Amino acid sequence: MNHERTSVRAPVSESTVKSVSRRSRIALIVLLGAMVAGCAENAPQDTWDPAGPNAQVIHDLQWPVFLVAGIVGLIVFVVVAYILVRYRDRGQPIPEQSHGKPALEIGLTILPALILIGVAIPTVGVVFDLAETDDTECVVNVTGQQWWWEMEYPEQDGCNGIDELIVTSGQMVIPTNTNVLVRGTSRDVIHSFWIPRLNGKKDMVPGRVHSLRINADEPGIYAGQCAEFCGLSHANMRMEVVALTPEDFEEWKGGQTSAYVAPEAGTLAAAGEQTFISNCARCHQVNGLEDADGEPIVSRPDLNVWSGAAPNLTHFSSRNTFAGATWDTLRPVCRDAVWGSEPATFGEKYLEGVTESCLNQVDLREWLRNAPAKKPMYTDPEKLEPTDGLPRGMPYLALSEDQIDELIAYLLDRQ
Ligand code: CUA
Numbered sequence: 001m002n003h004e005r006t007s008v009r010a011p012v013s014e015s016t017v018k019s020v021s022r023r024s025r026i027a028l029i030v031l032l033g034a035m036v037a038g039c040a041e042n043a044p045q046d047t048w049d050p051a052g053p054n055a056q057v058i059h060d061l062q063w064p065v066f067l068v069a070g071i072v073g074l075i076v077f078v079v080v081a082y083i084l085v086r087y088r089d090r091g092q093p094i095p096e097q098s099h100g101k102p103a104l105e106i107g108l109t110i111l112p113a114l115i116l117i118g119v120a121i122p123t124v125g126v127v128f129d130l131a132e133t134d135d136t137e138c139v140v141n142v143t144g145q146q147w148w149w150e151m152e153y154p155e156q157d158g159c160n161g162i163d164e165l166i167v168t169s170g171q172m173v174i175p176t177n178t179n180v181l182v183r184g185t186s187r188d189v190i191h192s193f194w195i196p197r198l199n200g201k202k203d204m205v206p207g208r209v210h211s212l213r214i215n216a217d218e219p220g221i222y223a224g225q226c227a228e229f230c231g232l233s234h235a236n237m238r239m240e241v242v243a244l245t246p247e248d249f250e251e252w253k254g255g256q257t258s259a260y261v262a263p264e265a266g267t268l269a270a271a272g273e274q275t276f277i278s279n280c281a282r283c284h285q286v287n288g289l290e291d292a293d294g295e296p297i298v299s300r301p302d303l304n305v306w307s308g309a310a311p312n313l314t315h316f317s318s319r320n321t322f323a324g325a326t327w328d329t330l331r332p333v334c335r336d337a338v339w340g341s342e343p344a345t346f347g348e349k350y351l352e353g354v355t356e357s358c359l360n361q362v363d364l365r366e367w368l369r370n371a372p373a374k375k376p377m378y379t380d381p382e383k384l385e386p387t388d389g390l391p392r393g394m395p396y397l398a399l400s401e402d403q404i405d406e407l408i409a410y411l412l413d414r415q
Contacts, residue, residue, distance in 0.1 A: 044197075044223040044339075051197040051222060052215040054130055058200055061126045065119055072115065130199070133211060136181040140172055144184065144191030144204040144226065145307045146392045147233035147377070148324035159253070160246065166256045167285075168318075169311040170325035173242045175249035176219055182212040187307040188392070192228035195241050201227045216243035219346040221339055232376040233393065238325035248347030255351070255415065256315055260288020263413055272410025275403045283310035283394075286414065306378075306390040316414040317354040323375055323394075327363040334358035353415050361408065368404045370396050 043049075050059040138159035141152040153159060153166035159175065174180045184193050184204040193212060194201040202212040216222060226237035244252055263269035273289070281289065283301040291297055302308040316322070320330050320338060328335045334357075341349045363374075372379040377393025384391060399407070 044221075045225070047196045049197055051220070052199075052217050054199040054213055054215055055197055057126050057129055061122055065123070068115060068119060130213065131211075133181055133213065135179050136213070137178045138174065138180045140174070140180055140182055142172070142182050142184040142193060142204065143309070144186040144188075144193065144230070144237075145309060146188050146231050147226070147237040147375070148311060149191075149193070149226075149237070149239045150309060150311065160250065162253065164257045166253070167312040168256065168315065170238075170321050171240045171242050171319045173244060173249065173252050174214065174216065175246045176216050176243045178215060178246070180214050182214060183209050184212060185209050187309060189230045190228050191226045191230050191237065193224070193239070194227040195222050195224035195239070197222045198224075198241060203228055214241060216241065218343040219243050219245055219248070220343055221346075221350075231392070232378060233324070236324050236326040236375050238321070240321065240325055242350060244347045244350065248351060251347075251351055252318075255318055255353075260286070260314070261413070262290075263410065268406055268409040269413050272406035272408070275399075275406045276410055279397055279399060279403070280313075280407070285310075285312045285314065287312070287314040304390065306387040306392045310394070313411065313414060316411045317359075318415055320350070320354065322364070323367055323371070326375060327367070328360050329354045329364065330358050331360050335360075354412065356412060359408070359412060364408060364411075365404055368397075368399055368407055372396055 047055070047062070048059065050056045136158065139154060139156055141154060143150045143152070148169055149172075150167065150169045151172045152168075153162050155165060156162050159178075159180075172182075182193065182202070184202060185208060186204045186206045188206065190206070191204045192201045193204055195214060198214040198216060199212055202210050204210060220243055222241040222243065224239050224241065226234055226239075228234075230237065263273055276284075276286070277289070277291065277297060281297050281299055283299055283304050285299040286297075289297045299310065301310040311322075317329065320328060320335065322329050330338065334355075338346070338349045366374050371377070371394040373396070375393070377391065377395075378384070378387070379391040379393055379395040381389070381395075
């Protein structure tokens, strides 16, 4: 047995030392960069900034769990680093080999088990707490689809009474301090509904209904995004929860169920109505729209779109995002005024909807000109064999600039 260190060392060239130190410097910069990337000042999807009771119980749980996991992680890193440095190969002889250390083995089995039990008890409690549906005060059905979310408010006594179906997309409007039960599913693949400041993620699965409870303390916009990879535009499948005071929510409801007002004859918007009927109404529903014979025009996206639906545009200009909540319907200055407004004035700002001077014409025009060029979607006619020629998402419609002008005037009136 010879535990003495020998002085035999592998010769280390100067260039090896240099390349090692350069590599560790690069590694350090990458590590720091990754850490700094987490320091966003404007972070609307911050799970560490809960805005309602459901997110709060998650927050109250994740703090101690992160703390425990952090301490364990730190101990492991320090011990590993110490052993790596202290016992690194200096050419010393291999130490004596041994097997079995019962006390240590049993100890290191029991200790993690105890830690995990300690973490599991409050976690299971929170899981059951979040699954509670007995106290529901409002129901919203949510359906995921490549690549947008539809929100539907069924007739109910909840939400302070809804006596006419409301269908919208991208933005879910809810009253503050109300337990809203989201009943979610999907029309195509698995999506995940996630509003980080209001609750955790919930997968939305075709053929199943999963529920998720949300509740916002204060009026405001709570941003979210699809959290399950769902194809080409997964990254462009966003959504927002818009919380309004119960009074403002009533006003919103009134707007969403208001009767269709046809544009005045001879206006650009009236031309837009015709352009809409001939180019858009096959897929997009506008409630109350009638043909020349006074018959209601009912869209049939199930005949034209693989997933079977397209956003209802009846109140397009009451929402301040479009195309899967990927772009704003408001110009940046108007958008900031809404998103940045104080809770006390938020409702009033939001309910103004999209005005002519605030309309984000740039993105809306680009979208109408060539939607699949702006947002990746499965619309190439030559590649639609697997879906029997039906696109997923909005196809290229070859609209003229005049038609786009008309459509914009028409959409602007859909308050
Ligand atoms: Cu839907 Cu990702």
